[in-house]
Structure formats: structure tokens, C-alpha cells
Amino acid sequence: MAPARMKTSLFVVYATLLSGVVCDEPELRILPSSATLIKPIGHQTLVTCRPFGGDISLISNIRWLDTKNRTIEPTKSETKSRISVEDMPPDSLALIISSLQENDAGTYTCVASYAGSKILSKSVEIHTIVAVTWVDAPTEQYPELGKDYKVRCKVTGKPAPRVEWRVNGVTLSGNNRLIAETDGLLIQNVEVTDDGTYTCRAFVFDTGELSERHIKVEVHIPPKFDENEMKGSMEFVEGESASITCKAEGKPSPTYKWIRSSTKENLGISSDRFSVNEHTGVLQINKVTRDDNGDFVCFASNGAGSVEHPVRVTVIIKPHVLEIRNISVAAGQEGVLECRATGNPLPVVTFRKLSSETPMIAGLQPNDERIVVHQREDRERQQAIGTLAITPLKTTDDGLYECIARNKGGNVTSNGHITVEFPPSFAHTPMNISWSWDHRPVNLTCIADSIPNATITWYLNERMIQRDPNFFIYNKGPQSSILVTPTDTKFYGAYTCLARNIHGEARHDIRLMEAHHPQEVQQAKFEVITGKHSQIYLLRTSNYLQISIYIVLYVIYLFFVATTVKFNFVEPRTDGGRPIKAYVAQYKLENQNWPEAQNKTWPVDAAYIIEHLIPQATYHFRFSALNEVGYSPWAAPLHTTMPRRSNPEEPTILNLATPPNRFAESSYGDRFEIRWKKPADNGEYIDRYDLEYCIFTGPISEVKRADGDSFKENASYKTSRLNDVLANEVKDCKTLEIRNNEQTSYALEHLEPQTLYKIELRAHNAIGFSTPGQILFRTARGDGPHSARTSDGPITTAMLIAFVVAALFVILFIVDVSCFFVNDTGLLWLACGKKSTRTPRDEETKLGSEGKELLNNGHRDGKIRIENKPMIDDGYKKDTTVEYDMKKSISRTSFVGKDSAV
Template sequence: MVHRLSRLNTPLLLSSVAFVAGAQEARLVILPDGGNLIRPVGANIVLTCKGEVPDPELISNLRWLGPDGRDLPNGDSGEADNSRISSEELVSDVGRILFIKGLQEADSGKYTCSAVYTSSQRLEAHVNLTTIVGITWEDAPTEQSAIFGQPYKVRCVVRANPPATIDWQKNGVGFTTNNHYVIENDGVLIREVSLEDDTYFTCRARVQTTGQLEDRRIRVEVFIPPEFIREPVNTSIVEGEGGFMECQASGKPDPVYTWLDRNNQNLNLNRERFIVDEQTGRLTIIDAKRTDEGEIKCLVENRAGKIEKTAFLKVIMKPVVVEYLNASGIMGREVSLTCKASGDPLPEVTFLKEGTLIPYTIGVQNSDDRIIVDTSREGEYAQARLVIRDLMRSDDGLYACIAKNNGGNYTKNGHITVEFPPSFALTPMREAWSWDNHLVNLTCRAESIPNATISWFLNGRNLENDYNILTNAFNGESTITVTPIDLSYYGTYRCLAMNIHGKDEHAIELREARAPGPLLQTKFETITATTITFNFIGPMDNGGLPIEAFAVQYKLAGQVWEEKPLQRVWPVDIPYILENLEPQTIYSFRFAAKNQVGYGEWSREETHTMPKRAAPEEPYIIAKTENKVVSTPYPDRYELLWSAPPNNGEPIDYFEVAYYPVRNTSAGLIEAGQLVRTQVPYPANVRFEMKNLKADTIYRIELRAHNVIGFSAPAEILLRTAKDAAAVELGTTTTALPRETASPSQPQSKTIPYVIIGVIVAILVFIALIIDVSCYFVNKKGLIYIICNRSGRNKGSGRKGSNKNSALMDKDEHKALRFAGGKLHKNPVTARWPTNNPHNTGLLATDDRSIGRGPTSREPHQPLNRRFEPLHSDI
């Protein structure tokens, strides 16, 4: 036993052990070791009692006893289901476990483990449990606030057992009681709070006997009572308009503003017309009313205090029209409007007719002596009266009553209604059409005040009780729906309008419509292997209704029309193109016009044989040209768009795009760069983006469609790229059409002397020419005189000389025409190209079709004639 105790190096919990002769080695052991245990309140603890005996089978009545000597609840039997303290038997050894949950101060004391060995030997072990109360912050909020200039206690109440010692720090520096702070049991009293107290205080608690140490960091925020920066002042606002009142104060925390009206009602709650800016305290008043006038109080408060200030709100009364009634009068008689208005000061009142700019003046109007305005005062109101004599229909309308004073203007509209007898002047309907019992609406609109009663008649018969006619009338307009079941319902319908001032009538002719007559002419305009484009001249007789469509029926030659031929219908004024025909096939066609009644008579049959399969038609380039040139806003790219043409019986497999730069010369356009040729698959695309173009350059573009038979005629355009933005910004420009290009190795300044010399030479030549002409006319001498004299001698020299001069004249004329800017060409200039040039196809033609369209026919793969015309000087 001594050996075991020395090995464990801890005292065994053996408080009292009873020995029986012959059994001294039997004992009880409590774990954890130690006779005294100290635990904080609220903790959980477990104590294990084990028997160390020679024969564990002989131990009985093993139990735990509390400080009061009573048995503790046995968890094995269910006695301790709801108890904090219970015991359970060890499963793997001889012993018993004691559980104590949520230690309380009352749980302190001596706990005993007791057992009986060999039925006669009593074994016991004891442990002393001491509970302590840890440092607890009972009243020590981490956020506290104090009011500037007033005393305040920073609260810190601590509970601990054993008691704790408290000391204080401010911003990490300890302090004791002084003139500013008084340390008390429940906190630190600040005699008079200053802004320096707006900081962190630390309340530190320590227990020497247990070694506990805790601190609480308390943020003290110093609040400052509000103080006015801007007090509210008396304010005037025009009635119906908006304004504001100022009220601003300082304080900490930021103060809250409340505005109270003369009845002490909180204006902050009325968000409809009053708005308070929570940051500045400004009160915004929207649509001020007379009842808003009175004292307005600004109340400013925060957690440190509150202040208030009163100002007076004056609402200026704008003029108001209090009475203005509409008036009615009969055409040719007199009518008057009376307008009454209030305001302070009393307003001036006048009238303005809608659609005019100048109000009426007091008295008789200079522009119309039928109109008179007079004014008067009726108590607290200003009154004006507008009188119009000899009423006309043009006098009907709105008249504004305008009241003005210093507060502003007020306008109210009144209406003069001019009563007059009915009139059908605005009824455009003169005739209508129907057929095969189709319903038709006939409408009469009678202008009248008051509204007129409208009756309908047919051949003198009142239609009110006719079951085949429905009548609908609304607001002076009457519509009858006629079902012409027989010819008696066609004829002249008369609508009669009547009111208290007179009557009027209007006639509408109902005619029977029919299908249109035969077409006057059908033209086969454009024919390809699979399409035909038609043009029609409509029939002489449209049946009374507009032609709305043209139709074609077509069949194979040899078929009969009764076997449901194919048919195509086109609305009027669209391209009349018949597609999907078979090449080298004979078709028969007949045509008809259509209106709402139906199709007219079919024309005489026409037979036509479709052309054989061929290369596609020329594609159409989609581009906007100006002076035969398309401009792109980009200096280096252009997207070419086109529409696919008819394929002439074989599908188009691709389009070929070819383009190259050109330069303008007096002889025309000449190629100025490498030709680029590419294929665009179809039907995948009908567009192609040209990249890496040169800035400020003209390109010639050709587009051809291809099928198994060959290429179409090319569609062609000229493209001008934009100038390089970088070059323009540097003050330089590039051009794709230079007449002469200076060598980069020669500075531009070296060419200036040559230009000056050229100008001088030109001036000298011009002076010599003037002198020579003068010599010719005055002295009959000079170079011109010699040339003219020789020319006169050669006139009679015979036929051979005449032919020679004629040939010279032809040559000069030819040269002049060649360099005439492209306007006339007897012998157009043809550019010569190397025979080994792989790009010797797809070049430009000289006729006008070169812009957007190519020649009408050309064999596939045939090289294009590279013949150019000079372009206008503005390119």
C-alpha cells in the first residue's frame, strides 16, 4: 500500500475506514483523488466510488450519502429521473458513480460513499465539496451614455464568492478617486461629464483566493443637448404654391426635428403636403392652403434634451374664380358669360377665347364689335361679364375667365354653346355597294345643337319598321344596316334630321356590286428558267368596288382547266412574280381580277415555253449609292449585302466576290492594287465582310452567283472607304486617288521651288499669247497670223490635202472627247492588262449598269471588259 501511494504521488481519499480482523486490505476509493474539491457554481461534477477488496463478490449495499447524511437518489431504480443529483452503478467494475449537475451554493459539504463487505465489515470513503461563485457582471452594460455637463455614474456591479476586488482604467490607464471621478461600490461617479469622458472605461474584478480575473470594457458615449444653429423665421407662401421654413440645430446624437402647427398637430405625420428633412430640419410645404396660416413651432430634441422656437406662417391668398357658369344661345341672337372671382387684393378679371392669344379688353372689342366686356365689384368679389351679340357657329367654344392679382393668376374655363338647326355638311358618304344579300352600313352624321332626331326613307317609304334594316343612333350619328334580299332594296336612301331649330336631309345611293370585268392587258415582263414577272392593266369595269388582287391560273400544256389548275393570287401593287416553274416546260396561263364580290372573267388562255436551265440571274447588291459610289464609315472594312437572284433551274451553290482598288485619271478608272477574289457558300450566307481595306480609297466590287451551269452576270458597285481617323487627327490625309505621289525620300519643301518656277513660266506664256494676239489684229503679224495664213493657202490644194486635214481634225476631236471628263466617248479608252494576270475576269463596264447592276448577259467565265470612264471630280 505504501508503495502504491508513493507511486501515485497523491493523497488518497481515506477519511474513515473500519477494519475487521482478518480483512484489513479491504477499502473504498473516491475519484478524483483528493479529500477537498472546489468547483464553481453552475458547473457539473462526477464522483466515482470503487471498492478495492480481495473478493468483489462480497461487497453489498454500496451507496452515496449527502452532506445531510441521507441517501442520494438512485438512478438505477428510476428515483432520480428529474433530479440534479443521482447515482448509478458501475457496469465494468465494483463501484458507484455520483452525478451532480448545475452546482449550487447549497451543494457544498461532505459526501460519503458507504458499503458492507463480507456482510459484517462496513467500508466508507469521504470527499469535501466546496462551491464558489465566479465573477458575475450583474449591472455593467457595455454601452452607456452620459449627458454633457451633468453628473453620471458609470455602472459596474459585480457578484462573486469569495468577494472580488474592483479597480478602474480609462483608455487602458488606471485611475483612482480624484476631483473628476469618485470610485464607488457600484461604479465610477463622473462629477461633471465632459467630452473627454466620451471614451472607453474598463471595470476589472479579481478574486485573490481563487485567482479569478475578469474585466468589462464599457463604452461611454457623451450626449450633447441640442442648440439652434438656424432658428425659424416668419415666412410668407402663396396659396396653392410651395415653400419652406428653416430650423437647424446641433447636438449629439443628431437631433430629431418635429414641426407643430397652430393646433399643436405634428406636421411630420402629414406626408401629403408637409415634408421634414431629417438631416437639416427644413420643413417643405407643398400646395399651401389658407388654413395653414398661423404659428408654426420647431421642436428639436435628442437623448440629451430638447429646445423649441415659434415662427409665423403667412399664406397669401391667390385669386380664385368662385362662380363661372356655362351659357347657351341660339344662332343670330345674344348670349352672355358672367365670372366672379375673389382674392386679396381684389383681382382684375377678363376673358380669353380658346385658340386666341390676346385676352379681351374692357369695353367693345376693336376686332369684333359684337363682343363687349364690362366689369364691376360685388362685395368681396370682382365680377366681369362677356356679351356676344348676333351669335355665329364660330362663337361656340371655350372661354377662359382669367383673374390676376399680386399672388398670381387663376384661370377657369366656361363654355358657350351655340344652338343651330341640323346640317349634313360633314357626311361624306354618297354611295354604297352590296351584293348577294351582304350586309351594308349606311351612315348619316347630322351636326346640330341640340342633337337632331334622324329618320330613314327609301323611295318615300319610312324604314323604321322594316325587319331587313337595323338602325343604330348615337350622338347625332345614325347608321342603318341593310340586308338587300331583293332588288327593291337598291336605290336612294334619304336620312332626315330634325331638331327644334330646323331640319335637313341627305341622300345615299345603294348600288349592286358585281365581279370585275376582264383584264385589259397582261404583260410577260421578265422571264427566267423558273420565274415569270407579270404586269397587269386592270379591267375597264371594276364592278363598283376597288380591285384588290390579281390572279393567275396555270397548267401544263395538254391538261384541261377543269382538273384544278395551279393558282397564284397577288395583292395589288406588289411584284407579280410567279416562281417554282420548271425549265423547258410549256405552260398555259389565264388571268383574272378580283374585288370583294369575287373573281372576274378569266382571260383568254396564253401558252409559253420556259427557257432552258441556265446560269443564275444577276444578284442584287443592297447598298445606298451617291454619285454612283457607296461610302462606308470605316477606313478598313465593309460588309457587302445582297439578295439571291432566281437560280434559272439549278440551285445556287456559292457567290463569288471580287474587289480591287482603282484610281481616277483623266482617261478613266485604272486598277491600282491587287484583286481579291473569294467564294461565299450558299444558302449559308448573303453577306460578306471585306477586311484589311485601305483608308480613303475607291474599290471596285463585283458579285456573281454560281450554279452547276456557270456564273451569272456580275453586279457591280464602287466603294469609298473612310479616311483614317489617326491621320486626320495628326493633320495629314491619305488618298487612294493621287494624280502624283511625292517620293517619301524627298522632303515636300524641295518641290516648292519647282512649283514657283512653273507658275512664273505659265505667267510668261500667257503674256506672250496676249502680245501675239494683239500683233495679229493690229499689225497682221505674229505666230497666229502665220498659222492662219498657211491654213488659208491649203484650202484649195485638192482632195488629198483635204482628207489629210480632215484626218487631223478627227484625231484632235478624238483626243478632246477622250479627256472631256467622261461625258462623251467616241473611242473609249481600253486599259491593257498583262496576259499572265490570273485576275483578268470580273472587271468593270462603262455603262450606267455598272453601279449596282452588271451587263444583262455574259457567258460564264468570260473575262470582263476592263473599260473605264473617268469619274466625277468630287470622288
């Protein structure tokens, strides 16, 4: 036994060593790993060879041999061979054939040396094929209707491919007009329905190659003219643009060309005056001339044929203005404008001023007797002559005039100008006064209107301005400016620009004034003094020191909560020559000096408000006005002690009354939106608004402004808070709480149409309510509910609970009454004392005799079944059922619950 085991062990060791030797034997591997490669001609081919197994560091001199066992050299940068080898990291050598040819087929061998003595080799055989090639197979082909046509599809390949046809995806079969041939598909007597996609399929069974060529076949139809749309003759007016349209039907749509019969020229390429649209057939003639008389021929062509159609053109000569001379005449004299025109027939000549829409008539003009239009004919020259005479001329007659020549060929116009000469005028010089200060340069400009242009000379206080460094004159007409640098008071005064031309002269004065600082503000007064609200923030800490500090700081904050003051000003007696641009306030505490004061600046007409003032502190104020020159002296001192926190100010209602009414109008019959301005909170946060609205029944004559003023346009009219009679003459009042303190509008809905309402709006803070803002409004005509209520009115929790409890009581009462009449149970049955006196049979008899009419509503016949579901299911084995028969009156009770009171 032991010798056998020893032999087995030796065999395993020997096999292991032998397999290790075999596994470590080196070799060459080629990728792709197939021994035979089939490649199409013209494609690039790549084959790699790499060592495998053993110690590959002993393998060297790897190289590729071609089909004739010649070593293939690697590619060099300066030359590039079609067949070459390249090193491919880390240890492979690639055989690359850039464009495979038929004679490249054969066996290629990879060879290497191992340990300097042993030769390793590995071969691969490359077979070449010729892929399917489309020799003549255009993808778009166009047969002609009614003729035979071969759809061309010629292919080659090695091995030779087989060809089959499909038409619109259907294999060709059973069509005698379609005949497959070696180089295409013959269509006999082409029809319109032969349009479609023809698929030529070429496949090689030996290689499994399949290729398709989709050929779009479109049947062409020769063009044909529509005689109903083509005109044989046309008339055109000389000088105008004209067009002739040629239209033919065909497939594909034909292209067009136009030929002039007299010269045989192609008008689309031979003339600048003619243009032809080859796709629409429109011949466009730019400025028809007399030479265009004659025949024009249209040719329509497509791939299936060509047709032609002649058109005779007759030219009408329209009027032509030969001459209109501009004239220039002085105002007050006679001006005559003459216009000469020709045409066949001779035109009628009239005139129109371009600033007028209506042409003039022959003779005296009805709206201006100074203007006369005459007309005469010069038969010798074949000219019509029109004259426009204006006596006397005014400057308003200056301008362009249109000469209109009209005959049956149409109208032509030409413009002439009448220039009316007049002496200078400074009507368009707006500058009469200018300002300067602190030696600032200022520009003075004059514009002299005149024909011919005037020359302008400048004077200062009646003395001509000579060369002076303080003056610089730009231009001398018709517009002239002078730059003045007033370094001295003598340069202020009257500057005169004198304009002269051949017809006269004119002068214009511009006064240069020196501007100053404004005078002091006459008066300042307080308009509103209010407080701002404070807010408390929770301190999340358990540290007693932090809590103490927080409480002290909060008390200080409450004392120093900022307040606001608003001013009104009485402007200075004089602004110093320049308008007031802003007002400035200085303010300080009573114990401070003015150098420590703070400044606040407002533009004119702004809200003059100073914020963040300390409550209960005394402030001193003084004011100044600002213009372009500078500030006025400080003036109008005020002082005041800021107020404590208090109730909010009255909300300002923004809805306006429309005169002559003294109430606001709603555009709707059942709703109205009230808008207000958020009032000052006077130091305490506004937490809500209370809005009360009532139907107003008092007379409108008692309505007046809350401040007692009389009625004014666009004012907000309110009921007087002091008029108790007015306040009491209301009904159906409702009050709403608006908890959103940022809300400034509210929509009241479900109002009565054409009804006058009164609204009171109060703002509330921690201190109390404001005085109410009041307004009257009237709803428009229309349908509406009979009670006014708002859709936004909140339903409180208490109201909801009360509603639920009431509903439960009603349901319990209904159930108890049902139990009383049906089962002789319930609180009502016990309260009536019926428990011990009645037997079931008595109840059945009574129910049969007395309950008939009640249950049957007076009917003698019929059967009513009432099923009562128990209020409490526990303890019942089956529901109680009562059947009423109006003839037998039988009552049954089955399986009464064990806990029932019956």
C-alpha cells in the same frame, strides 16, 4: 523441462478463461462518461444509461433514481414533468432535465436487474452553476455633453464574475476621467471624444466562463438654433400653401414641434390644415386663412435638452373669384360672360379662352373685333366685376373661358363655359358608301353634331324606314346606327339620316352598294424565268449496286432540278366593288388535266413567283383575282417551256445615286462599301464573284442606265455595257475574287479622295460569268493613300513563296558581296578571276591605300572594326576578323576553316 512447459500452458489457458469471464461481466454505462457533470442553471440536460457486456437480454428494469433515490417516472403525453426519463432506441434510457435549477444538483443513479437477482447500478453527479447574467447593461447609452455619466454594466453569476473595461478595443488605464465601479464605468465631465464602443468583460476563473457586452456610447449635445437661418417674421398669401422651416443643431438631431401662441395648440396633432415634420422642423400650412395671423413657436428637443424660437406670421388676402355664370346662346346672337372677384386690394379681372395661351386685354381685342372685355368695381360689396362680350357668336366661340383675377397677392382663376347652340351638321360622319353581298348584314352609322342634341330619323330611297325584320336601329341621336340585312336587291340604295333640333335640320346620304366577284385578270406575262442550282453529295460506300443506284438517281435529279418563274399581272377591269386582296395561279404540265393542277396564292404587291418547276418541261398557267366576295373566273392563260441551266443573272447593285448626281457618293475619302442583291444562279451554284474597280476618266455626261432609260430619282445608275468608249476610259484597274458566295457587300479601302471610280461585278458558276453589274461612285474629300487597294485582298501561296525566295536571293547577294570585299571569297570573287594573282600582303597594301577613303567615308583618322559571322559554322575553328587602321592598314586572319575556299 516438460513439466515446466505444461505449467506454462495451463497458466495461459486459465488466464484466457478468466479474461473471458471478466470481459463478459455485465455493467451499466452512462454518457457523458464523466463522473461529474457541471451544467449551467436554466439549460436543458440529457444523460443516457445503457447496458454493456454479457448477455444484455438478461438485463431488465432499467430506471433512474433522483438525488433522494426516488425513481424518476417516464414522461406521459398528458403531463410533462421538468425531470423525466425516456426510452432511447435501441437499448438506452435517457434522464432529461428540461430546465436545470440550483436544487437539482446532486447524485443521479441508473439501476437495473441482471438475471432477475443481481442489481447493477451506475451513478453520475451533477453540479450547477449560474452563468454570467447581464442585469443592467444596455447596449446603447447616451451621456450628455459636459455632465458626469455612468456607463451601466451590472452582472451576476455563481461563482461571482470579475469585470474589466475596454474602450474602443483598448484596455482601460491611466485615464483619470474614467473610473470603474461595481455597477458601471463613471465618465466625468463628458466630452465629444467619449463617443465609441465600450466593452464590459465578465469572466469566472473557476469555470473558465467569459462573456462580453459591447455598449455603444454616443454623446448627446443639446439643440441650438442658428440665428442667421431662423426668420423672425414671414408673410403668406391667403388660400395658398405655405411652410416655415425651423432648424437647430444638436446630437442626436433634434425633433421639432410647433405651437400656436394664441391657442397653445400643438399644430402637429391638433389641426388638419397644419402638418409638422418632426425630423426636418418644417411646418406646412395648407390653405392659409386670415385667422393664421399671429405668432408660431418652434420647439427643438433631443435627449440633451430643448430650445424654442417664435415666428410672426402676416397673411395677405389674395384675389378670390366669387362667381362666373355659364351661358348658352344661339349662334349669331350676343353672348356676355360675367365674372365677380374680391380681394385686398380689389383685383384686375380679365379672361382667357382655354384653347389660347394669351390672356385677353381690356377693351377691344386686336385680333378679333367681335370680342370686348369690360371691368367695373362695386365698392359697396367690395367686388371687381369683369364682362366678356362677343357679338355675334360663332360655333368656334364655344368652349371654356378662364376668368383671371390678379392683385399683388397673386392670381386666381375660375372657368366658365359659353355654349353656342347651332343646328345639326354631319361634318364628322365619314361614311358615304358601304358594301354588302350574299345577304350579309351591314352597319350604317351617322353622327349629328348639334347643340342641343338632334333626333335622327332613317330613310331608304326617300321613304321612312318602318319596323321591318331586315332593319334594326340603334339609338336616335346624336349618333345613330342601322343594321341592314339585304335579303333582296330592294334593300340596296340611298340611306338618308335626317337630324332635327330646335335650330334646324340636316341630312346625310349613305349609299349601300352590292359587291361582286372581281372580273378576270386582263393579262399575265412572264417577268423572269430562271433555274435553281443543284448539289452533289458524296456516297461513302464500296457496294457497286448502291453506287449504280446513286448514279441513276443523280442523273434523274440533274434532269429534274427545279426552276423558277416570275409573273406580272394586269389587274381586272373592275374589282367588283371591293379591293383585290390576292392573286391565284393554277399550273400543270402539258400532259396533265386542270383537275390535276397545282395552286399558288400571293397577296397583292408580293413577288409573284412559282418555284420547284422541272427544267425543260412545258407548263400551262391560268390566273384568278380574289377579293372579299370571292374569286374571279380563270383567265390570262400562259404556257412556257422551262429553260436549261445557264450563266447566273446579272447582280443587282443596291447603291443608289443621289440626284442630281449620276453616281453614288461615299461618305469617306478612302473607302466605299458596295452592296448588291444575290442574283439567280440559273441552275448552277454560284461559286464566286469577280469585282473589278478602276479610276473612271470619261465624261459624266456619257453615264446612263444599263437598260437605256433616262435619269430617274433614287435609281441605280450604271455605265452601259454597249459603250466601248466609256468602258475604255479607265485606269488603274484592279480585280478581286470574292469566294464567299453568300456575301452581298464588300468594302473597298485605300482609295483616292475625291475620285470617280467605276465598278463591275460579275457572278460566276460552273457554266460561266454573268453579265456585269456596273456602277460609278465618287469618294469624299479627305486624305488618302495614292494607290487603291483593299484590306481584304487575299495573299496567295504563290505570292508568299515568291516573296520569300526573293528575300533569300537578296540576302545571299549581300553576303556574297561582303565576302568578296572582306575575305576574297564567294561566287563574285571567283567570277572576277582574282584567286591566283593576289597575295595577302598585296591585298593588305591595296586595302590600305585604296580602301581608306571608302571605309572611312573620307575621314583620315579613325578605326573601323568589322566582324564577319560565317554563313556555315561547320569546319571553322574561329571566325575571321579584320581590323582596319586608317594609318597602318593591317589585316589579320586567324584560324581559317579547314574547308574554306581561300
